[in-house]
Amino acid sequence: MRFIDLRSDTVTLPTDEMREAMAGAELGDDVFGEDPTVNRLQSRAAKLLGKEAGLLVTSGTQGNLVSLMAQTTPGEEAIVEESSHLFNNETAGMSRVAGLIPRALPGKYGALSGRQVEEALRPEDDHFPRSTIVCLENTHNAAGGTAMTPAQTKSVAEVARAKGLKLHIDGARIFNAAVGLGVSASTLVDQADSVTFCLSKGLSCPAGSVVVGSSEFIGEARRARKVLGGGMRQAGVLAAAGLVALETMIPRLAEDHANARLLAEGIDRIGAVDIDLKSVQTNIVIFDVAPLGVSSSEFASTLEKKGLKVTTKGRTRVRCVTHRGIGSGDVHSALQILEDAF
Numbered sequence: 001m002r003f004i005d006l007r008s009d010t011v012t013l014p015t016d017e018m019r020e021a022m023a024g025a026e027l028g029d030d031v032f033g034e035d036p037t038v039n040r041l042q043s044r045a046a047k048l049l050g051k052e053a054g055l056l057v058t059s060g061t062q063g064n065l066v067s068l069m070a071q072t073t074p075g076e077e078a079i080v081e082e083s084s085h086l087f088n089n090e091t092a093g094m095s096r097v098a099g100l101i102p103r104a105l106p107g108k109y110g111a112l113s114g115r116q117v118e119e120a121l122r123p124e125d126d127h128f129p130r131s132t133i134v135c136l137e138n139t140h141n142a143a144g145g146t147a148m149t150p151a152q153t154k155s156v157a158e159v160a161r162a163k164g165l166k167l168h169i170d171g172a173r174i175f176n177a178a179v180g181l182g183v184s185a186s187t188l189v190d191q192a193d194s195v196t197f198c199l200s201k202g203l204s205c206p207a208g209s210v211v212v213g214s215s216e217f218i219g220e221a222r223r224a225r226k227v228l229g230g231g232m233r234q235a236g237v238l239a240a241a242g243l244v245a246l247e248t249m250i251p252r253l254a255e256d257h258a259n260a261r262l263l264a265e266g267i268d269r270i271g272a273v274d275i276d277l278k279s280v281q282t283n284i285v286i287f288d289v290a291p292l293g294v295s296s297s298e299f300a301s302t303l304e305k306k307g308l309k310v311t312t313k314g315r316t317r318v319r320c321v322t323h324r325g326i327g328s329g330d331v332h333s334a335l336q337i338l339e340d341a342f
């Protein structure tokens with residue numbers, strides 16, 4: 001059976017152009033800083049996001065962790081959004097490895113406000129941990145791929161700056177946010193001290209993420225990457241695909257967004273489950289099967305038997321993600337399968 005795979009945009013395979021670039025990549029030992037393809041990718045990524053320098057890391061999880069390790073000291077507090085990936089889905093690395101205590105605040109469609117952050121800050125007192133970093137997520141995965149606007153980010157950044165906190169943006173899907181909002185990615189992160197984005201999601205690379213920020217920060221992030229065993233030697237084979245991704249894959253994310261919209265509106269029209277169309281801003285569609293009286297995992301296994309793969313989010317929520325392997329024909333077929341299952 002051919003499956004329609006809406007589990008994640010990470011299932012995307014590299015393009016022929018990426019495979020050719022990987023095969024022909026000029027290589028060196030990146031732990032000595034001598035892989036020319038890695039160096040090109042890092043500079044290109046930094047430039048695209050308006051920062052001084054970049055660092056290729058193995059994954060989005062590693063990118064978030066090195067960003068925290070490079071900018072904080074164990075025992076400090078990190079302000080995070082309560083449904084963020086960094087807080088929920090990274091095996092508590094921020095505490096286990098970076099030694100931070102998270103302070104989780106509820107976001108609106110995944111976004112924190114400056115006021116919320118300000119109210120959460122503790123007075124200087126021997127009893128309290130010091131809050132030294134705020135983490136935002138753009139787009140926000142668990143909120144449904146919602147995009148934080150430059151104004152929303154600025155409101156948090158102004159408080160962070162005034163109170164001496166660093167601002168980290170988990171921009172695993174920052175180019176989805178940029179395309180969705182119709183702004184440049186650099187506008188979305190210009191207030192941030194550190195940013196991570198993933199090459200291996202909608203951009204279709206086989207692996208890798210890039211961290212960007214000031215040269216000084218990247219120097220520290222490089223040390224943190226070494227602690228985590230993330231120095232990869234001839235990593236230019238991966239960076240070559242990354243360069244192709246940055247050149248060719250960003251504008252096409254709009255197709256994924258249009259397909260997500262088509263899917264969400266179709267689900268809404270069928271009317272059997274709860275869906276908030278306002279949350280569908282990029283390539284993620286989340287709906288709640290509670291009205292059907294089944295659990296999300298029961299529902300997902302029913303769909304899989306019919307040829308549609310999805311993921312579950314908690315007891316009753318189901319997540320579908322559109323990507324380069326999904327065309328509008330697949331969305332119509334998925335809707336047919338969903339309607340049968342409803």
Ligand SMILES: Cc1ncc(COP(=O)(O)O)c(C=O)c1O
Nearest residue numbers: 059060061062085137141170172
């Ligand atoms: C928002 C967000 N941040 C970070 C990650 C982690 O990326 P990786 O799977 O490459 O570690 C993900 C993965 O889905 C994500 O959605």
